Structure formats: C-alpha cells, structure tokens
Amino acid sequence: MRDVAIIGVGATKFGDLWENSFRSIGIEAGMKAIADANLSGREIDGLYIGNMSAGRFINQKHIDALIADYSGMATNHISAVRVEAGGASGGVAFGQAVMAVASGLHNTVLVGGAEKMTDQDDVSINTAMDETADSEWEAGMGLTLVSLYAMIARRMIYEGTATREEIASVAVNSHFHGALNEGAQFRKEVPLETVLRSGPVADPLGMFDCAPISDGAAAVVLCPLKEAKKHTDSYVKVSAFAQGSDTLALSQRPDITRFGATVAASKRAYEMAGITPADISVAEIHDDFSVAGIMALQDLGFCKKGEAGKVFLSGQTKVGAGKLAVNTSGGLKARGYPIGAAGVAQIVEIATQLRGKADKRQVANARYGLAQSVGGTGSAVTVSILEAV
Amino acid sequence: MRDVAIIGVGATKFGDLWENSFRSIGIEAGMKAIADANLSGREIDGLYIGNMSAGRFINQKHIDALIADYSGMATNHISAVRVEAGGASGGVAFGQAVMAVASGLHNTVLVGGAEKMTDQDDVSINTAMDETADSEWEAGMGLTLVSLYAMIARRMIYEGTATREEIASVAVNSHFHGALNEGAQFRKEVPLETVLRSGPVADPLGMFDCAPISDGAAAVVLCPLKEAKKHTDSYVKVSAFAQGSDTLALSQRPDITRFGATVAASKRAYEMAGITPADISVAEIHDDFSVAGIMALQDLGFCKKGEAGKVFLSGQTKVGAGKLAVNTSGGLKARGYPIGAAGVAQIVEIATQLRGKADKRQVANARYGLAQSVGGTGSAVTVSILEAV
Numbered sequence: 001m002r003d004v005a006i007i008g009v010g011a012t013k014f015g016d017l018w019e020n021s022f023r024s025i026g027i028e029a030g031m032k033a034i035a036d037a038n039l040s041g042r043e044i045d046g047l048y049i050g051n052m053s054a055g056r057f058i059n060q061k062h063i064d065a066l067i068a069d070y071s072g073m074a075t076n077h078i079s080a081v082r083v084e085a086g087g088a089s090g091g092v093a094f095g096q097a098v099m100a101v102a103s104g105l106h107n108t109v110l111v112g113g114a115e116k117m118t119d120q121d122d123v124s125i126n127t128a129m130d131e132t133a134d135s136e137w138e139a140g141m142g143l144t145l146v147s148l149y150a151m152i153a154r155r156m157i158y159e160g161t162a163t164r165e166e167i168a169s170v171a172v173n174s175h176f177h178g179a180l181n182e183g184a185q186f187r188k189e190v191p192l193e194t195v196l197r198s199g200p201v202a203d204p205l206g207m208f209d210c211a212p213i214s215d216g217a218a219a220v221v222l223c224p225l226k227e228a229k230k231h232t233d234s235y236v237k238v239s240a241f242a243q244g245s246d247t248l249a250l251s252q253r254p255d256i257t258r259f260g261a262t263v264a265a266s267k268r269a270y271e272m273a274g275i276t277p278a279d280i281s282v283a284e285i286h287d288d289f290s291v292a293g294i295m296a297l298q299d300l301g302f303c304k305k306g307e308a309g310k311v312f313l314s315g316q317t318k319v320g321a322g323k324l325a326v327n328t329s330g331g332l333k334a335r336g337y338p339i340g341a342a343g344v345a346q347i348v349e350i351a352t353q354l355r356g357k358a359d360k361r362q363v364a365n366a367r368y369g370l371a372q373s374v375g376g377t378g379s380a381v382t383v384s385i386l387e388a389v
Numbered sequence: 390m391r392d393v394a395i396i397g398v399g400a401t402k403f404g405d406l407w408e409n410s411f412r413s414i415g416i417e418a419g420m421k422a423i424a425d426a427n428l429s430g431r432e433i434d435g436l437y438i439g440n441m442s443a444g445r446f447i448n449q450k451h452i453d454a455l456i457a458d459y460s461g462m463a464t465n466h467i468s469a470v471r472v473e474a475g476g477a478s479g480g481v482a483f484g485q486a487v488m489a490v491a492s493g494l495h496n497t498v499l500v501g502g503a504e505k506m507t508d509q510d511d512v513s514i515n516t517a518m519d520e521t522a523d524s525e526w527e528a529g530m531g532l533t534l535v536s537l538y539a540m541i542a543r544r545m546i547y548e549g550t551a552t553r554e555e556i557a558s559v560a561v562n563s564h565f566h567g568a569l570n571e572g573a574q575f576r577k578e579v580p581l582e583t584v585l586r587s588g589p590v591a592d593p594l595g596m597f598d599c600a601p602i603s604d605g606a607a608a609v610v611l612c613p614l615k616e617a618k619k620h621t622d623s624y625v626k627v628s629a630f631a632q633g634s635d636t637l638a639l640s641q642r643p644d645i646t647r648f649g650a651t652v653a654a655s656k657r658a659y660e661m662a663g664i665t666p667a668d669i670s671v672a673e674i675h676d677d678f679s680v681a682g683i684m685a686l687q688d689l690g691f692c693k694k695g696e697a698g699k700v701f702l703s704g705q706t707k708v709g710a711g712k713l714a715v716n717t718s719g720g721l722k723a724r725g726y727p728i729g730a731a732g733v734a735q736i737v738e739i740a741t742q743l744r745g746k747a748d749k750r751q752v753a754n755a756r757y758g759l760a761q762s763v764g765g766t767g768s769a770v771t772v773s774i775l776e777a778v
Contacts, residue, residue: 001494023525055444059516059529060520060523061475061517062475062521062637062764062769064634064769065475065764065765066637068635069636069641074635074637074768076653077634077635078634079631080632081472081474082472082474083472083473084473085453085454085471086451092453092470096485096488099485099492102492102493104491104492105488105491127448128450131449131451132451133451135447135449136412139448243470244466245454245467245468246458246466247463248458252458264466376454380451380453380469
C-alpha cells in the first residue's frame with residue numbers, strides 16, 4: 001500500500017449561492033484544488049464525488065459523469081465514482097480516493113463533495129435528511145433527524161453526562177471560529193444565551209443547535225506521497241483513513257449517547273497512524289447538531305464520557321486556548337452544511353491548518369489533524385488523520 | 390497491489406419478488422455468497438453496495454448502513470460503502486471492492502447490488518431512469534432514456550452499420566440463454582419476429598428491445614488471491630478492472646453509435662490483464678436496450694463497426710455456437726434488470742462460468758470472461774476481466 005499525500009485543496013464559499021448552479025460550484029471547487037496542486041485537469045486520472053441528494057433535489061443522478069463532463073475530464077474518459085452515505089458522503093468519497101491512490105489503480109485523483117440545498121423547499125430538504133435515518137422504523141413513523149438527535153441530548157441530560165448549557169456551547173465554539181473564516185456561511189460570534197434562547201426545533205435543541213441549510217462544494221487533490229514534492233512544496237500526508245458502520249435505527253443501539261462507529265473507526269485510524277488522541281492538535285468534527293459535538297469528542301477518545309461538555313463550555317476548544325482546537329473552520333454549524341461537501345471541506349480545513357495557511361484561525365505547531373464525518377445518527381462514520389510533513 | 394480472487398457468489402431469482410422487501414433480497418444474496426465462500430459474516434471486514442434509487446423508491450438512502458445492519462455486520466462496525474452510477478452502480482461497486490482488497494485496506498469484502506422496482510409506479514421508475522441522463526439538457530427537455538437509445542438505433546440504421554433485424558437479434562440471443570437459467574425473470578425463447586412486432590416504445594425500439602423492470606439482488610465475496618485456497622477450491626482471479634466516463638449528454642459526443650467510455654475502459658482492462666479480446670470466451674454485456682448490445686460487441690473490440698449485428702443475427706453468440714458466448718445468464722433483457730444489482734449479477738455469471746458451474750448454459754474450456762456495465766447512455770462504463778485458475 002502506497003503512502004498518499006494531499007497536494008491541493010479548494011472550496012467555494014458556503015452559504016446561499018443562488019447565482020450558481022450545482023454544476024458550477026462543483027467545478028469551481030475542483031478547479032481551485034487542481035490549480036492549488038499546480039496541475040492541469042489532464043493530469044487527473046481518477047475522480048471521486050460525495051453527494052447526498054442531487055437525485056431528489058435536481059433530478060440528477062450519475063453525478064460522477066456530470067462532474068467529469070463539466071470539468072472537461074470526460075474527454076479523457078477518466079474513471080469517475082460517486083458515493084453516498086448521508087452526511088458522511090464526502091468523508092466516504094475521500095476514503096475511496098485515498099484507497100484508489102494507495103492501491104496503485106490511480107495516481108492523481110481529484111475528490112470533491114457538493115450539495116445545492118438553499119433553493120429547495122422545506123419538504124424536499126427534510127425528506128432528504130430523514131432518508132438517512134431508517135425509513136421503515138424511524139422516518140416512516142414520523143421521526144425526523146433532528147428529533148433523533150434531540151432524544152440523544154435529552155438522554156445525556158437525564159444521565160447527567162452533559163447539561164443544556166454544555167450542549168449549547170458546541171455551537172458557540174463553532175461560531176467563534178466561523179467569524180474568523182472568510183469562506184463561512186455565518187461570520188458572527190454567538191453568545192451562549194442566544195443559543196439557549198433560540199426558537200425550539202426539537203426540544204431541547206433550538207435553531208442555534210442545528211447546522212444550517214447551505215450550498216457549497218469542496219475538493220482536494222491526492223497523489224502518491226513519493227511524488228508530492230514534484231508538484232508542490234506544501235503538501236500533507238494522509239496518515240490514516242478508517243470507516244465504521246452501525247445499526248441504521250438509533251433504537252437498536254445499547255447506548256444512544258455514544259456512536260460505536262466513531263469509536264471503532266477512530267481506534268482503527270489511530271492504530272494505522274501509530275498515534276494516540278493526545279497527538280492531535282486540530283480536529284474537525286461533525287456538529288450537524290450541537291449534541292453530536294459532545295459525542296464526537298468523547299467517542300474519538302479526546303476525553304471521557306461526561307467531560308466533553310465541560311471542555312466546550314470552558315472555551316478550551318477555541319484556537320490558541322488549549323491543546324486541541326476544534327472546528328476551526330466554523331464546523332458544520334457556522335461554516336455551513338452543504339451535506340455532500342461537508343466531509344471534504346473538513347479535509348480542506350485540516351490540510352490548510354497543517355500547511356500553516358489558516359490565517360487568523362491558525363493553530364500553532366500542529367503536526368497531526370483529524371476529521372470525523374457522520375451519516376444519519378452515526379450509522380456511517382469516517383475518521384481521517386492527516387500529518388504535516 | 391495485491392491480486393484479488395472471487396471466492397463466493399450468490400443471487401436471488403430476478404423478477405417480480407412481491408413477497409420480499411428491499412432489505413430481505415439484499416440479505417438473501419449476501420448470505421448465499423458468504424455461505425458459498427465457506428465463511429461466516431464475522432470474517433467480512435468491508436461491505437460495498439451498488440444501488441441506484443432506493444432514495445426515490447423507498448425513501449431510503451444510506452443503504453450502506455442498512456445492509457450492514459440487517460446482515461448483522463454493523464455489530465462489528467465494519468466499513469460499508471454505497472456507490473451509485475446509474476445502471477453501472479453494481480459494476481462500480483465491484484470495482485471499488487476490488488480496490489479495497491488490492492490496496493490492503495480490507496481483506497475479505499462482500500460486494501452486493503440490489504434494486505426493488507416492480508412495486509413502483511411508472512412515473513417513479515421512469516423518473517429514476519431518466520435521472521441517469523442529463524437532467525438539464527436531456528431529461529428536462531422531455532427526452533427519456535429509451536428515446537436516447539432509439540436515436541442511437543436510428544442513426545446506426547441510417548449509417549448502415551446495423552439493420553433493424555440485427556438490432557432485434559440481440560434480444561433473441563438473451564432470451565435463448567434466459568430459457569436455460571433458472572434464476573432468470575423470462576425463461577422463454579423469443580423468435581426474431583416477436584421482437585420486431587412487439588409494441589413500439591420509442592421507434593425503432595419495441596417492447597422486446599427493452600430490458601424489463603425487475604426486483605433482485607446479487608453478491609460476491611472477494612479476498613486476496615493468495616488466501617483464496619484457504620477458503621475454497623473453486624475460486625476465480627480478478628485479472629482486471631477499469632472504468633471510463635463520458636459526457637453526460639449524448640448530444641455532446643462526436644459519434645453517438647459508439648461509447649468512448651467502453652472503448653477506453655476495455656483498452657485499460659485488456660492491458661491490465663495482459664490479453665486481447667480474442668482471449669475472452671464468455672462475456673456479459675449491458676443490453677438494457679438491444680441496440681446497446683451491438684455497440685458493446687464493437688466497442689469492446691470483439692468485432693469491427695458494422696459487424697456486431699451480423700454476429701448476433703447469425704447465432705454465433707449462443708453458448709456452444711462460436712468462440713464467444715454472450716449473455717449466457719440471459720442478460721439484462723431476459724435474466725432481468727434490477728438496476729443496482731445488474732453489474733454484480735454479471736460478475737456472478739462470469740465467475741459461475743469460469744468455475745464450471747453454469748449447468749445447461751456452460752461454456753466449454755473458458756479461461757477468461759468479461760463483464761461490461763453501463764450507466765446512462767455510456768456516461769459511466771466498467772469493464773471487469775475474470776480468469777479461471
């Protein structure tokens with residue numbers, strides 16, 4: 001298995017991109033990443049796309065061919081693959097692309113994620129989200145994705161492993177960083193009070209506990225680590241990628257306040273990279289709902305059960321404040337959550353940090369960074385570890 | 390890159406499976422393949438799923454987790470990945486699974502394809518099919534997938550590279566073999582006259598030129614070639630896998646009577662396997678519409694442009710009749726076309742042939758077999774070459 005490097009990254013602004021089509025944002029992110037890698041499109045020999053719902057949103061499946069076509073790469077008939085895993089679509093696409101280079105089947109691969117959501121009506125958006133839960137035993141019974149996460153939050157509060165304030169502080173952390181990121185959808189700090197008083201969505205979660213509806217795309221270029229220097233002086237090593245699954249329905253789990261898939265995937269990833277959680281300086285975690293941030297920090301081994309809320313509430317996760325900076329991009333909550341793009345955008349952020357190009361939100365002396373992407377209620381989780389070289 | 394072997398195969402019957410759910414057919418095929426490989430589910434460490442439209446058909450995305458869950462594998466939190474590439478979904482899933490084992494990231498992988506279509510209404514089915522064409526420039530303008538293939542047929546007839554009778558004979562060949570396959574949806578030979586006189590769908594194509602709406606699932610188990618003997622005496626080597634893309638819209642191609650993605654992918658695959666088309670004894674090709682069979686034989690290098698129709702009409706492609714037997718399973722036309730399952734079902738058939746277990750439709754002394762899977766109008770094509778060992 002060959003070692004793999006990230007040699008270029010690119011992303012659109014996240015937010016309401018009403019002037020742009022799904023096609024155009026996918027191409028914009030891809031072209032930025034290719035230019036950042038000092039390549040032309042002709043040197044790419046494999047394409048991976050993470051996308052959740054273009055079938056439902058714009059009646060377009062076969063996004064693989066669409067992006068190959070509109071980026072001009074279809075003229076070379078390159079291999080193009082679309083993967084879908086709900087909210088983890090981008091994370092899974094990244095993993096498949098890493099495997100493609102590691103195996104030797106491809107050499108220079110572009111992996112992108114894209115979603116165009118703000119021009120959809122609420123029914124379409126909610127149906128698409130709920131399809132990532134269990135359609136027979138959850139969504140079909142009237143459960144929505146946010147209500148499932150609300151039950152997790154309710155259970156944590158009942159068990160005493162997190163307070164309402166601690167859960168809300170995950171959103172405060174993401175907004176703190178979003179204010180520092182020019183590409184973020186919401187560039188505004190938000191006090192804890194605002195999160196606590198925001199309109200209820202599914203009790204106890206309010207509007208500010210939920211990541212927004214967004215448009216956006218992100219992309220990275222991969223090649224064998226040995227060849228990275230040929231293209232750029234500023235590259236990052238992919239030290240590990242691992243993925244885990246879990247029951248589709250939350251009700252089938254022995255404990256709903258932890259994601260077994262995160263625990264399993266992160267264990268495999270740490271082992272593959274030969275490190276422990278203490279070696280990580282910067283992490284992008286999947287805060288589609290604030291309560292997911294609490295679980296992430298615990299399930300990834302950064303702290304014990306019942307401690308993550310205290311860590312967030314104390315402000316230690318803000319850049320410069322502690323040993324581990326979390327969601328320096330603004331996370332899903334403040335950077336924005338164009339679903340299929342999210343997992344790739346996390347990789348863009350971690351690579352940017354490890355290259356020392358994160359500007360106002362730069363974490364000092366980071367050697368290792370981690371990204372965690374989640375589909376449904378933890379039914380699919382990817383964990384990637386990147387290393388500065 | 391490690392060599393990869395197929396050590397187990399399984400499939401449901403294809404057809405109207407009204408007594409079964411999407412979940413149950415996926416599990417049935419998977420369990421058959423695992424049992425055929427003399428394994429238990431616990432030994433599988435990676436899962437790949439090809440599925441086109443469960444999101445639209447049963448409001449269920451995240452099929453990766455669904456299958457991991459219902460097969461009991463989610464308790465181990467194994468990695469599970471769903472890919473989608475229209476009609477090539479199963480073929481692409483197979484390719485990703487091969488890569489997973491070849492790279493060393495996974496060791497024993499189950500790859501399955503499944504689709505449940507017969508309980509859908511016509512609008513849902515047609516929308517799902519048309520989403521694999523270009524939604525903005527084709528489907529959005531009223532073009533359907535069958536009408537795009539009808540244009541290809543019309544053009545061939547105009548150019549004189551195939552006659553109406555030759556095109557129809559592709560369906561005759563598939564039905565000849567379907568009659569010999571107990572798992573096929575249509576087990577009845579069909580004379581040329583019946584195809585020619587079948588009700589028009591999109592002129593010149595009639596009902597018997599079109600693959601049916603089907604339910605079904607298929608699965609295979611992969612492991613490193615070196616370890617295959619530990620599990621079974623009856624295994625097959627994966628000699629090559631390659632994939633190609635093309636413009637999403639047919640109108641953007643210089644020549645609509647050939648699929649550049651098939652040409653490119655097959656060239657790469659022959660090179661990878663170190664063989665020529667003449668070495669192949671049995672091929673499964675993507676005859677979703679009869680005219681696609683004509684293109685396939687030509688684009689895969691089995692004969693020159695204008696000759697494939699004559700080959701089919703002469704009956705040389707029937708088992709025992711010539712050097713190359715085509716669609717011995719009955720193909721998409723007679724075996725059935727549960728979309729996401731089709732590409733995996735082709736692999737099941739070729740592996741069964743090379744293991745000498747194809748019963749009444751057995752091809753004698755076959756060393757190499759090929760499978761070609763197509764998405765949309767050739768916007769994604771996979772070509773796999775298997776070898777008897």
